[in-house]
Amino acid sequence: MTTETARTEPAQVQELDRVTIRFAGDSGDGMQLTGNQFTRTAAVFGNDISTLPDFPAEIRAPAGSLPGVSGFQLSFSSGDIHTPGDQPDVLVAMNPAALKTNLGDLPPGGALIVNSDAFSQQNLNKAAYASNPLTDGSLKQYNVFEIPISTLNARALEDLEMTSKQVDLTKNFFALGIMFWLYERSMEPTLRWIDGKFGARPVIAEANRRALKAGYAFGETTEIFHTTYRVAAAHLSPGTYRNITGNEATALGFVTAARLAGRDLFYGSYPITPASDILHQLSGYKNFGVKTFQAEDEISAIGAAIGASYGGAMGLTASSGPGIALKTEALGLAVMVELPLVVVDVQRAGPSTGMPTKTEQADLLQVMFGRNSDSPVPIVAPATPAECFDYAVEAWRIALKYVTPVVYLSDAFLATGAEPWRVPDVADLPAIAVENYTDAATFHPYDRDPETLARPWAVPGTPGLEHRIGGLEKQDITGNVSYDPDNHHRMQALRAQKVAGIANDIPPLQALGPERGDLLVLGWGSTYGAIRSAVERLQAEGWSVAHAHLRHLNPFPLNTGEILARYRQVLIPEVNLGQLLMLIRARYLIDAKGLNRVRGKPFRISEIHESAVEILSSKRGTGR
């Protein structure tokens, strides 16, 4: 609090390790922006953070309606945290609909800040409230702060030349100001952001500044809050940090991979939620030589990426489940012609259009098997938003070394969730060696590197290497079209061996916890945070439990079977109906148990904790 006027100290300051806040309002109320501003501020302060945006697929559902509610939950902490929190400590509800859809998650005693101005009869009707919850006693078990945010905000902006609608659009910053005061946060990062964003529109900038400061001053001068809260900075390892979402980290990882490989990145994409941000991001990196192509459809997007890879560039495409379904045939072509390619699947709830803005991890079997014939593709899956960077690079390392398409599985939670990321020093990152074949004397299109089984990547423009590739089965070595039965069998086996062999080139699976024990909780993808937190809690309670998280899903790390065998039981929590579970059971013949919830939301720590306790307790002779 250096640049602001001195704070009036409230009656009480309470030290907390961790706070979870949820902002909820109409999708026109700017809740995502509000949440992001608080997140940045907490991150810059040095807290560990984790966020969960939750917004409707409709851009503007009718104002005040239940489907139009948009929420943003963030957790910030002085310790290491892995999830955006099971339940909010504070719920900010900007209208009755937001209250109705979010109140169920607020624990008794939780703080509830409501914009009382929004509780008109009309809005209550829209939210299907028979009576006003602010007056009918139904909120007794919460710590309710009724604040006429709209009115107070409008008063603060009175003399500005703005329409009342424009004024109303700034009330989210009033609410943000209150929260900044309540949690002893500086307004500076947001004030800077306002200047950058609205610099060209001084009236709007001034309005937002005033709204923020008015909210802050309100907290300071009124006496409705008796306590403010202090969450100290976390002890993160030294380095330069920034706050990053999974999609941002993914895009940066790809640009970095292109630099490390010394190749141009060619990104073919068709807009789809929640993958579109990767296109938005990469299209801004043209000065890095990134070529982006917004295709006419998903098929064209992957086709163009394959074409670019054929030409020696790094062909990349991204989509979500429905788009991946459309890309399937072309992905099979990439398997057949054995060209480097990375396909990103930012998974969302399905099937079909499903719930486009909600998370799920149910495309694992789709990308594993969803092509005609045996068509093996390596699969990587980052576990956290920051890890998206590392696995974008890893996907390309595999694609280029093994000359193969690779699938990169993210999901809506990873893509839009954020956490602090320690920015790597580019100079420390290992280069990705890439070679194109040039020797005409020894060239055979389907001759293979004895170690990697990769075929030579020979690009057009190389004299003497003119050759033809395609989707028809190829003769081993020569690459000529072949219908020979034994050759087909050999080629199918070679393609499978090539992918299986990557297991020798990836890190072993690590179990965090006792080396042997009663239970291993095995996960993949965005369940990492919830599993990790649940297992830490179980360990603290004295249970014999470990956590292992797969980042390579095809092939599995070589020691996977060995790790699984060290624990009496294996629990696999997944936001699907048991996909990794099926692969693990089939591959390792163990009686692993699934914990499966598909609610379009990430796991709660408590769900995994409960399930683990149940398994552990049912085992005689085990336990604490």
Added chain:
Amino acid sequence: MTDEQAAENGLKSPPAGAGNGAGGPAATESTGAAGTPLPTVPLSRKDFVSDQEVRWCPGCGDYSILAQTQKTMPDFGYPREKIVFISGIGCSGRLPYYMNTYGFHTIHGRAPTLATGLKGARPDLMVWVITGDGDALSIGGNHVLHSMRRNVDIKLVMFNNRIYGLTKGQASPTSEIGKKTKSTPQGTIDTPISPLSVALAAEATFVARSVDTHTEHLQQTFNRAGRHHGSAFLEVLQNCNIFNDGAFRDFTDREVREDRMLMLEHGKPMIFGKDRDRGIRLNGLHPEVVQLGNGVTEEQLLVHDEEAEDPYLAFMLSRMWYPEFPVPVGVLRRVQRATHHELLEGQIADAVSKNGEGDLQKLLVSGETWVVD
């Protein structure tokens, strides 16, 4: 087609000196910039014949198209390694295997998408797309539209035999209405589309038609398509002697072609007929066939203008079909517009001049950052 066979037998491996890996043959210079290849060692048709056995049905029109393709290739001055043939699925899709260039036999209908990515990544290459009426207008219709509207610098050759040949004889999007095929025993109920109308509607900058058996015209048209800067759409009327024999015979046969086809020539009045005594005149908004003489003079005839900025004349020509009209062949439209790769590279150059060459470390630490000691 014994000449093709002979040529193949004589050429089992790349010609001597065609590349040793260390920079290639001395005479094979790279183009440096897109569009204007530098001269190279003169190549001949034989240099473009691959060692693969041609496997189309004997008598198929594809043999002639392949031969004219191979004959035309040396004219462009590109070394073989700079030429890529990309095809989809169908009988036409096999053509890249027979060309001793780079080739990619892709999946059904999607060849333009791979070509778009390839040309985007490698503007130095000459990229041909080989497709058929089913591949280009049915399953791949969307990609044809969009590659043309983007003016991707590819040369798309569509073999139109008005039938599905490789799947053994089903109706295609260009099959005439009422046509009885294996899949339409009572006749197809789907109105056919005109490939050239589609190409024009998709803003193609080069639109032309030729015929498999008119070898000289086909070569000329290939030549002009190959030299066009931007998307070229070339329809080749091609006879499938197995499943749709004689589809175009009524106007392409030697004895009748002059009376039933209109050879388009830029800047020339639209005259046709063995005796060059008939022409096309505009009557209101409609073309009509007129007999020259009796007060009808050449001056009243439409003059072909392939460079017309507006597409009305070209569109009108794309609708003319035998027997109401002579079938136009040649270049209907040829206009200039910036190509996709030029615009793409232009944006990259703009971004570099505005923001400088990308500094990766700077990019990674952009936004709000903080340091933990």
